[in-house]
Amino acid sequence: MIYTADAVYNGVGLPLTGAGVLVSSANTIVAFGKLEALKTQFPDVPMEHLGMAILPAPVNAHTHLDLSRVPFKAMPYYRWIPDHIVANRALRxxxxxxxxxxxxRASDIGAFxxxxxxxxxxxxLLGESDLPGxxxxxxxxxxxxxAQIVHDETVQHLRDxxxxxxxxxxxxxxHAPFSVSSQLLKSLSTVARLEGLPLQIHVAExxxxxEMFRYGTGPLAESLLSAGLPPLEATIGRKPDPDLTPVKYLAELGVLEAKPTLIHMVNVTEEDVRIVAQFGCSVITCPRSNRNLECGVFPWALYAKYGVEVGLGTDSVASGETLNIRDEVGAALEVHPALGLPTVLRWAVRGGYKALGLKTPIMARGDDFSKLTVWK
Ligand SMILES: [Zn+2]
Incomplete structure (x- = not known):
């Protein structure tokens, strides 16, 4: 049988459209590629269209599982943290x-x-998860x-x-450039770099x-102060500056040398994207969460221009609605009409594994077809 789908992905490069997988009666993969070539080579083999995609197990690259009992709520990001997440902390x-x-587990992914x-x-998670991540x-x-005491405690925890x-x-x-002191950002990103630890930072959400990094003002600055956090200047060790961005700040501190995976990255300049590409950082986008928290639209074309690897995550159910990465793929296509299915499937597979520092599973001849994911 030749199985086809709107897009077929073997885990390398970009998914193919107009492609199929030739599968033996024992359900092993015999060949994979463009349909015309398969039909020429195997003219008598019947075809069946399975639906949207055939792909290696995708990845949900950014979750907050401990928020799964906190109900979904759409509201501006700077209110959502104090009024919803902090207010519901007993459910966390x-x-x-x-x-x-x-x-x-039920959503059929390969890693998280x-x-x-x-x-x-x-x-x-370390003791009981059978799902890699x-x-x-x-x-x-x-x-x-x-900074010093947290640094020492963290190093000990990580070691244990x-x-x-x-x-x-x-x-x-x-957590974010504004919620971790510059001293800790520096010292713990150095630990991550030297120890080869995967590192995620929420940036430019x-x-x-x-606005806060440029002018020290705005609703996030006000919300942090009213929650009792120190003023931004104390945390970042410098004054806001109209030329400053969260990405430039991290680059200047040396944090990007640890190649952190940067989460969200919606409100960025072209220079920010160029910097991130130079350092070889991955970026993770969570389209539903960004839409629900009024964060803006992820400038995916800019990341594509500079060759930045993008992964896909659902964020928590409290902002992203479900933990199902297929739902996120659907939302990405809605939010970005020009994106195209092949690119978003790459985000969901290769982009996710790379962001987590894990090996992407590759579809190969002789493999069991049933190990692939089929999205109908
Ligand atoms: Zn997050």
Whole structure:
């Protein structure tokens, strides 16, 4: 049988349209490629169209599993954190992570990248997840006075947890450029670089983040101050500057040398994208979360222009609605009408594995066809 789909992906380069997979009666892959070539070579083999895509198991590259019991709510990002996430913090934790991991398992993916806020969730993921992935230990420490003690504690935690690695690897997440002091951003990104730890940072998510770095004003600056965080100048160790962006700040601090994976990256300049490409960082986009938190539209064409690898994530259910990466693929196509199915499938597969530092599974002759994912 030759199975076809709107796009067929073997895990290398871009997915193909007008392509198929020739499968033996024992369900092993005999050949793969453009339909015309397959039909010429195997004229008598029947064809069946399976639907949207045939692909190696995709990746949900950015989740917050511990928020899985927090209901979905759409509101501006700078209000969503204090009014929804902080307000519902009693719902956050291990029980949510268990529910979230079950949803991920049911969604037919090959790997996931999670952000972890408690030792209980970290130990659960390391000890019990049969799904490969990276659990990024999150640091949210804006006060520079905490830097040394948090650094030492974090290094110790990471060392202990790495001994427990099985299917899930230990990574690090420095929450955002405005919520981790410059001292800690520097020292912990150096640890990540030297130890080869996967590193995720939320960057340039909402327009108010860029405004805060440039002018020190705006709704995010006000929201952080009213939550009792130190003023931005104390956290970043410099004054806001009209030429400054969150990406330039991270580059100047040396953080990008650790090749962090940068999450969201919606409100960026062309120079930011060029910098990120130079450092070889991956970027992860979460289209539904960005839409629901009024963050703006991810400038995917700019990333394509500079050859930046893009992965896809759902973010938490509290902003992204579900943890199903196929739903995110559908939303990406809605939000970006000119994007095209092949590019978004690459985001969901190769972009995701690369962002997590994992090997992309490749469809090869002799493989079992049933191990591939089919999206009808
Ligand atoms: Zn996130």
């Amino acid at each position: 934790g291990l029980e949510g992570a268990r529910i979230g991991l079950d949803w991920l 990248g999670d952000i972890v806020n408690s030792a209980g969730v970290m130990e659960f 990276v659990a990024h230990w999150e640091i949210f420490k804006p006060n520079p006075l905490d 947890w790495r001994k427990l690695e099985r299917q899930v690897k230990v990574g690090l997440s420095l 909402h327009p108010s983040e860029l």
